[in-house]
Amino acid sequence: DAGITQSPRHKVTETGTPVTLRCHQTENHRYMYWYRQDPGHGLRLIHYSYGVKDTDKGEVSDGYSVSRSKTEDFLLTLESATSSQTSVYFCAISRRTGGTLENTEAFFGQGTRLTVV
């Protein structure tokens, strides 16, 4: 268990409101990711972080921002929620599982189901 906690696990919010999702890890991993999962689209990368205050956009970053002020927390903010952002959001870390730097894998949190009404 990579010790990833997502909060909240479920949220319903109204269109136009800001929403922040939190991902917390306990193992000091450098890389953290936010994905959204939608039927027919698989998992799409929103933003990712490769260190404190080092973040970059993924393929579906419009309408989202992130912050990482400390290693253990990676926050995803929907600046003004829209119905198209109704989705399941997964946080992930890249965890080394072997003796080499190459031997890593993505390890996922349990997800946050967000509904925008």
Next chain:
Amino acid sequence: AQSVTQPDIHITVSEGASLELRCNYSYGATPYLFWYVQSPGQGLQLLLKYFSGDTLVQGIKGFEAEFKRSQSSFNLRKPSVHWSDAAEYFCAVGAGRTSGTYKYIFGTGTRLKVLA
């Protein structure tokens, strides 16, 4: 750009039959490749991964996958499917390791249904 294609959205097999799920990738360098499984309402679990060496890799739950560079493929196989294998399967490629901005690119998934 890096990408992963899973051509089959849905696959139905009978319990005990063999299974092959297809995955094609686009990546300029030697890829790191992964297969994940997601049971209904659950998170994602790693089945197996390929970094280098033997192109046939073994994973958990009796799954294996073969890396074929010439075909840019990393197909997942299982000789005999169990009802508990019904789930959604995702292929992924790890990209950007040399730039220090490593990320995982996923395919759209294949949903497996198992008939009793």
